[in-house]
Amino acid sequence: MSIFNREVTENRVSIRKIEETLPWLLSIPIAGLYALFLGLPLALLFLISMPAEEPLANYVAVFANPDYRNSLLLSLGISVFVTIVSVILALFMAYFIGRRDFPGKRLIVAIISFPVSLPGILVAWAIIVMLGRSGIITQLLVFLFGGSAAQYSNAFGIIGLLVGYTYFTLPRATMSLISSFENLNSDLEEAARSLGASKLSTFRHVILPEIAPGIGSAVVLSFSVCMAAFGTALLLASGEVPILPLKIYSVVLGTYDYAAASALAVVLTIITVGIIYGYTYFFGGEVYE
Amino acid sequence: MSRSFRSKLDTGLIAFYLVCVAILLFITLPILTILAYSVIGSFDGGLIPSFTLEHYAGVIEANSDPILLSLQVAVATTILTVAIGVPAAYTLVRYDFRFNSVIRELSILPMAIPGIVIGIGIVRVWGVPRLGIDLAGSTGLIILAHSLFTVPFVIQTTMSALESIDFRRLEESARSLGAGWAKTFFLVIVPHIYTGILSGAVLVFALSMGEFNITFFIYSSLNTTLPIALFGGFRTATVGEASALASLFIGIVLVSIVLIQTISDTGLRTSGGNI
Numbered sequence: 001m002s003i004f005n006r007e008v009t010e011n012r013v014s015i016r017k018i019e020e021t022l023p024w025l026l027s028i029p030i031a032g033l034y035a036l037f038l039g040l041p042l043a044l045l046f047l048i049s050m051p052a053e054e055p056l057a058n059y060v061a062v063f064a065n066p067d068y069r070n071s072l073l074l075s076l077g078i079s080v081f082v083t084i085v086s087v088i089l090a091l092f093m094a095y096f097i098g099r100r101d102f103p104g105k106r107l108i109v110a111i112i113s114f115p116v117s118l119p120g121i122l123v124a125w126a127i128i129v130m131l132g133r134s135g136i137i138t139q140l141l142v143f144l145f146g147g148s149a150a151q152y153s154n155a156f157g158i159i160g161l162l163v164g165y166t167y168f169t170l171p172r173a174t175m176s177l178i179s180s181f182e183n184l185n186s187d188l189e190e191a192a193r194s195l196g197a198s199k200l201s202t203f204r205h206v207i208l209p210e211i212a213p214g215i216g217s218a219v220v221l222s223f224s225v226c227m228a229a230f231g232t233a234l235l236l237a238s239g240e241v242p243i244l245p246l247k248i249y250s251v252v253l254g255t256y257d258y259a260a261a262s263a264l265a266v267v268l269t270i271i272t273v274g275i276i277y278g279y280t281y282f283f284g285g286e287v288y289e
Numbered sequence: 290m291s292r293s294f295r296s297k298l299d300t301g302l303i304a305f306y307l308v309c310v311a312i313l314l315f316i317t318l319p320i321l322t323i324l325a326y327s328v329i330g331s332f333d334g335g336l337i338p339s340f341t342l343e344h345y346a347g348v349i350e351a352n353s354d355p356i357l358l359s360l361q362v363a364v365a366t367t368i369l370t371v372a373i374g375v376p377a378a379y380t381l382v383r384y385d386f387r388f389n390s391v392i393r394e395l396s397i398l399p400m401a402i403p404g405i406v407i408g409i410g411i412v413r414v415w416g417v418p419r420l421g422i423d424l425a426g427s428t429g430l431i432i433l434a435h436s437l438f439t440v441p442f443v444i445q446t447t448m449s450a451l452e453s454i455d456f457r458r459l460e461e462s463a464r465s466l467g468a469g470w471a472k473t474f475f476l477v478i479v480p481h482i483y484t485g486i487l488s489g490a491v492l493v494f495a496l497s498m499g500e501f502n503i504t505f506f507i508y509s510s511l512n513t514t515l516p517i518a519l520f521g522g523f524r525t526a527t528v529g530e531a532s533a534l535a536s537l538f539i540g541i542v543l544v545s546i547v548l549i550q551t552i553s554d555t556g557l558r559t560s561g562g563n564i
Contacts, residue, residue: 095305
């Protein structure tokens with residue numbers, strides 16, 4: 001009897017042990033995936049970028065070589081511009097969705113969230129059918145003002161790039177702002193208005209501080225998406241606008257100079273990862289919900 | 290309140306609505322244009338263009354291999370990410386251990402690192418046989434790369450689903466009734482969080498179907514996915530054919546958004562993907 005009891009207890013203990021270790025065992029595959037397909041590749045790029053003879057030469061080149069430096073500055077400039085435009089437009093849209101109740105709201109949300117899961121090269125095609133030579137806006141301008149389609153065609157180059165990036169980041173920025181507006185206490189806004197504050201100053205002093213975290217994540221998300229954009233740019237601006245990802249690609253393809261390309265890739269990674277984690281670390285904000 | 294003030298207010302409101310309408314037009318017009326171009330026969334002739342499905346027939350026939358491969362890759366990626374992402378999310382939410390918050394932060398890294406960087410890195414490591422495994426140009430490598438890029442979405446949606454239920458109480462009552470870990474997990478926990486898992490899975494499917502930035506560096510001519518074919522098609526095909534190919538994608542995205550909205554009441558809130 002006592003032996004039987006001990007066996008049962010021992011069995012219980014071993015089952016308990018399996019149950020405690022099972023979740024850990026189940027997490028091994030994902031750890032392997034991250035290690036082999038993210039950690040290892042990144043480590044290798046980092047190693048390639050620092051050859052033994054001159055470990056920092058490639059990084060100095062990123063900032064000293066005008067070709068590379070201009071790509072970096074161009075990418076930063078485009079990303080800042082698109083981020084500002086997207087977040088300002090998103091504020092309007094998110095206020096509309098978050099603060100107003102109207103029939104068909106779900107449809108509006110669905111429309112706004114549509115480009116979020118569109119592939120980047122499809123966004124490029126969307127820009128081409130709008131602004132390209134046979135694009136409908138180009139055709140409309142030709143119809144209205146005469147002239148040739150080539151005159152008005154803007155798809156390939158900096159304008160197409162800016163519109164394409166905005167098309168992609170505006171919905172993201174809107175999605176991160178909607179919940180901020182939904183959680184906003186409407187009493188505050190009404191109180192400020194009834195005390196005589198103008199719409200603008202109510203927004204500036206009452207609404208803005210409340211939705212600041214939402215704006216923060218919208219800014220970080222838009223900026224990092226623009227910095228990292230590749231497929232859209234490859235179709236719209238290859239050879240026209242040498243943004244950093246296109247520069248990395250042309251260095252790899254044209255010169256096989258993997259050391260220089262890796263240094264550029266590491267700098268790009270530090271910028272996007274740095275801004276996302278920096279925002280979480282310093283402001284406690286979540287970029288991805 | 291003076292009359293002029295009131296009319297000023299109204300102008301502001303009208304301007305506000307105009308901006309919102311303009312944004313909605315900006316989002317929908319390109320999509321509608323692509324759909325229209327995909328069924329329009331030819332421009333010359335009368336004002337009313339002719340309707341045709343020729344473009345669809347043409348591109349589906351010419352791209353049947355990429356379409357099939359992309360569907361297979363997306364299904365495999367979805368299964369793999371759910372199989373490895375859900376247990377990881379459960380471990381992160383359920384157990385309090387050192388570095389838990391660090392690992393949570395690290396889990397979103399594939400979303401934060403540019404696709405081109407991951408793509409070049411993967412091709413440098415796995416473009417040649419390593420550890421006795423030759424993954425170069427294989428479909429398996431594409432599936433693994435897609436899984437890396439999309440698994441954070443499964444982790445995020447599963448974690449928030451887990452955090453929204455009182456899973457400890459559920460677990461305790463299941464345990465006290467004698468259910469083991471596996472039984473508790475699959476029969477008690479999963480039914481409570483399956484909407485989160487499902488919307489994550491649908492998102493993964495759509496993202497895998499559309500992934501370009503990483504795939505571009507690791508595909509071989511024998512393993513061309515639909516976005517890679519799309520990239521070539523946009524450069525060489527006619528406007529109608531390229532639009533038909535693009536419309537197939539719009540259909541896939543549309544179905545997945547409708548699915549996510551039906552499954553979860555919050556709709557699509559996770560932001561991600563890359564361009």
